[in-house]
Amino acid sequence: MNLVDRYLKAVAKALPEAQREDIVRELSEDIRSEMEDKAGELGRPLTESEQQALLKRRGNPLVLAGRYRQDYRTLAFGRQLIGPVLFPFYVRVLSFNLGLTFAVIAIIFIALGVSGQKVGVNDVLSSCLLQLFIQLGAVTLIFSLIERHLTKNPDRWDLSGTCGGLRLDLKIGKNSSLPIERGQWISRFESVSIIIASTVALIWVTGVQRYPFLILGPAASFLKLAPIWYQVYFPIVLLTVAEIVRATINLVRPDWTRFRAVYNIVSHSGGLVVVYYLIRSGSWVAAVGPATEITEQYAHSIAIVNQWTYFALLVAAILSVVMLVVKVTRLVRSLRRGAGSPSVTAPAKEGD
Amino acid sequence: MCIVHYMVHGTSNHELFENLRLELRRGSLVLACLAALRQERYGYTLRKTLEEQGMAIDEGTLYPLLRRLESQGLLLSEWREEEKRNKRFYRLSADGKLILKQLLGEWQSISSSLNGML
Numbered sequence: 001m002n003l004v005d006r007y008l009k010a011v012a013k014a015l016p017e018a019q020r021e022d023i024v025r026e027l028s029e030d031i032r033s034e035m036e037d038k039a040g041e042l043g044r045p046l047t048e049s050e051q052q053a054l055l056k057r058r059g060n061p062l063v064l065a066g067r068y069r070q071d072y073r074t075l076a077f078g079r080q081l082i083g084p085v086l087f088p089f090y091v092r093v094l095s096f097n098l099g100l101t102f103a104v105i106a107i108i109f110i111a112l113g114v115s116g117q118k119v120g121v122n123d124v125l126s127s128c129l130l131q132l133f134i135q136l137g138a139v140t141l142i143f144s145l146i147e148r149h150l151t152k153n154p155d156r157w158d159l160s161g162t163c164g165g166l167r168l169d170l171k172i173g174k175n176s177s178l179p180i181e182r183g184q185w186i187s188r189f190e191s192v193s194i195i196i197a198s199t200v201a202l203i204w205v206t207g208v209q210r211y212p213f214l215i216l217g218p219a220a221s222f223l224k225l226a227p228i229w230y231q232v233y234f235p236i237v238l239l240t241v242a243e244i245v246r247a248t249i250n251l252v253r254p255d256w257t258r259f260r261a262v263y264n265i266v267s268h269s270g271g272l273v274v275v276y277y278l279i280r281s282g283s284w285v286a287a288v289g290p291a292t293e294i295t296e297q298y299a300h301s302i303a304i305v306n307q308w309t310y311f312a313l314l315v316a317a318i319l320s321v322v323m324l325v326v327k328v329t330r331l332v333r334s335l336r337r338g339a340g341s342p343s344v345t346a347p348a349k350e351g352d
Numbered sequence: 353m354c355i356v357h358y359m360v361h362g363t364s365n366h367e368l369f370e371n372l373r374l375e376l377r378r379g380s381l382v383l384a385c386l387a388a389l390r391q392e393r394y395g396y397t398l399r400k401t402l403e404e405q406g407m408a409i410d411e412g413t414l415y416p417l418l419r420r421l422e423s424q425g426l427l428l429s430e431w432r433e434e435e436k437r438n439k440r441f442y443r444l445s446a447d448g449k450l451i452l453k454q455l456l457g458e459w460q461s462i463s464s465s466l467n468g469m470l
Contacts, residue, residue: 019419023415023419025431025438025440026395026415026440027411027415029394029395029396029437029438029439029440030395030396030399030411030415032437033396034396058410058411058412059410059412063412064412067412067413067416068415068416068419
C-alpha cells in the first residue's frame with residue numbers, strides 16, 4: 001500500500017459511513033491531480049519524501065475527516081475538553097466500555113437472582129453508578145489528553161502506524177527529545193485489556209462483599225466469609241482501582257515503562273501485605289448460624305475449605321515474593337544501565 | 353514586565369486577528385466558489401482557479417464546502433470520465449444562480465458602504 005492509499009485509509013476510518021466512499025474517491029482524485037501537477041513541474045516522478053511532504057501539508061487525516069462531519073458536538077466543562085473531531089470516537093469508546101461493563105453487571109445480578117439471592121434495586125444502582133463514574137473519568141481523561149495534544153501539535157503525526165495507517169506521536173513534553181525504541185513500549189492493547197479485566201474484577205469484588213454466593217457458590221447456604229475478608233476489602237479495591245489508573249496512564253504514555261516498573265513493585269508489595277494479613281487471620285470461612293447448630297459434617301467441610309484456602313494463600317505469598325524480587329532486580333539493572341544516560345526506558349520485558 | 357505584557361497581548365491580538373480574518377474570509381469563499389462554478393469544473397481545477405485569482409483555499413475546506421452547497425441545492429455534481437480518470441464535476445444549479453445574483457448584489461452594497469466609510 002503506497003503513501004496516498006495509507007493517508008486515504010486513515011481519513012476513511014474517521015469519515016461518516018454513508019459518504020465515505022464518495023469522499024475518498026474525490027480526495028484521491030485531488031491528491032493524484034496535485035501530484036501529477038508537481039511531477040509535471042519537476043519533470044520526474046515525486047520521491048517518497050516529496051509525496052509525504054505533500055500529504056503532510058493537507059493535515060492530520062483525523063482533522064481532515066472531521067471537517068466533513070455535520071456533527072459539531074463537543075464536551076466542555078468551562079473550557080472545551082473534547083472537540084468535534086474526537087467527540088464521535090469518544091462516544092464510541094465510552095459506549096463500548098459502558099456496554100461491556102453493564103453487561104457484566106447484568107450477568108452477575110441475573111445469576112444472583114436465579115440462584116435465589118435477594119438483590120436490591122439499590123445494589124444494582126450503586127454498582128452501575130460506580131462503574132459509570134470510573135469509566136467516564138478514565139475515558140474522558142484519555143480523550144482530553146489526546147485532544148490537547150492534537151490542538152498543540154497539529155503536525156505531529158505520520159503514516160507509519162498500524163491503526164488505520166495513522167500514528168499520532170503522543171510523546172509530550174521533556175521526554176520527546178529522548179527517543180525510546182518503540183519495541184520497548186507498553187502495548188496499548190495490553191493496557192486496554194488490563195483496564196477491562198480490572199474493571200470486571202472490581203465489579204466482581206464489589207459483588208462478592210455483598211453476595212458471598214459469587215465465590216462460595218451453593219456452599220453459601222451454610223458457609224460465610226470470615227471477617228478478615230471485609231477488613232481487606234478496601235485495600236483490594238484500592239489496588240484494583242490503582243491498576244486501572246496505571247493502565248490508563250500507560251495507554252496515553254506507552255513509553256513510561258519505568259513508571260510501570262515502579263508501580264508494579266509498589267502494587268506487589270501492597271498485595272503481599274494483604275496476603276500476609278489474610279494468612280495471619282487463620283480462618284477464612286465460617287459457618288452460617290450459631291455454633292451450636294453446626295453439625296459434624298459441616299464442621300469438617302469448613303475445616304477442609306480453610307485448609308485449602310491456607311495452601312492457596314501460601315502459594316500466592318510465595319509467588320508474590322518471587323515476582324517482587326524479579327521486578328526489583330530488573331528495575332535495579334535498568335537503573336544501573338541507564339545511569340550513564342538520561343533515558344527513561346526500562347528493559348523490554350520490564351513488568352511483564 | 354513590559355516585554356511579558358507585550359508578548360501576551362501580542363499573541364492574543366494575533367489570534368484575535370486570525371479569528372476575525374477567518375470569519376471575514378468564510379463568507380467571501382462561498383461567494384468565490386459560487387462565482388467560479390458558473391462554469392463547470394472539478395475540485396482540483398476549481399482550487400487552482402481560486403488560487404490563481406488570489407483566493408487560495410485548502411482542500412480540507414473546499415470539499416466539505418462544496419458538499420454543503422450541494423446539499424443546500426446551490427450546486428449540482430456528477431462523476432464523469434476525463435483524461436481516463438473519473439472526476440466529480442460541479443456547476444451552479446438554477447437556485448445557485450439566483451442566490452449568487454442576490455449575494456453579489458449584497459456584496460456590492462457592503463463594499464460600496466465600506467468604501468464610503470474607510
